[in-house]
Amino acid sequence: MTGSVDKAPWLLARFAQAAIGVGAVADVFRVVAVRDHRLHPTDASLSRSGFASMVFVYVMTAAVVLFLVWFSRCRRNAHVAGDGSAVWAVAAWLIPVVNLWVPRGLLLDVQRASSTEAAEKGSKDTLVNAWWVAWVGHGLLAAGSQFSKGTSMPLLVASEAFNLAAAGLVLCVIQRITALQSAALPTVSPAASRTHA
Incomplete structure (x- = not known):
């Protein structure tokens, strides 16, 4: 990471984790209902x-x-240096079809740039890749279950397992x-952070 005196966003992480967990459970209840x-x-x-x-939509939003x-x-x-602004980094998650591959790369870029160890920069992509496969798999199976009017139990079980x-x-x-x-952030010197400001 190059310098910043910002702190790691632990509070945002905890809120996001809680909302995602509740949203996943709410999706199971929604599908069953x-x-x-x-x-x-x-x-x-x-x-x-x-x-x-309704509960699912509010929680997932x-x-x-x-x-x-x-x-x-x-x-x-x-x-993270590269091809765009923070607007693109957010919009890429919301644009259909683009959101099937671009956000994975953006997330890997953030993970690699956040690591202080050179050896970690390329070796720890497995977690992001596994999540990405599960997330895209859930989306595809959920879309497929709509062809069966949402009543095919094998598709629903597989979709919710991926979810x-x-x-x-x-x-x-x-x-x-x-x-x-x-x-990484505490290791950044205040002098380095002022040069990046």
Whole structure:
């Protein structure tokens, strides 16, 4: 990392981790409620599925916002050089199709720039890659389950297994990058940080 007197964003990391964990569990409840309503449509099942969907949308909106704020802060702390601004670093997560590969590279750039050990810069991509596979897998399976009207139990189970795996892995990714920054930021001298200001 090149200099900054910023601190590692531990509070943002904790809020993002909590929201992501709650969001993953809320998605499981939402999928079960929606499937139940599609198989046995009643006013009660409609109410349950609507409530579960509403809770999921609110929690996941909070999780996405917190994750993107955390990511932007980590990117700024790491002084990642390259092809764009903080706006692009956030927008890349939200643009369909682009968000299937660009954000992974941005996240790896932040992780590598946050590491103080040269040996760590390329050897610890496995965690990010595993999360990325689980996240994209969940998205593809969730989209595929819509073709079966959300009632195919094997697709729903596989999709939610990827969902929970992706949530667990991203919690570890957030922890790792924040810890790398926590270790690296105190080593920056105030003189070096003034030259970068």
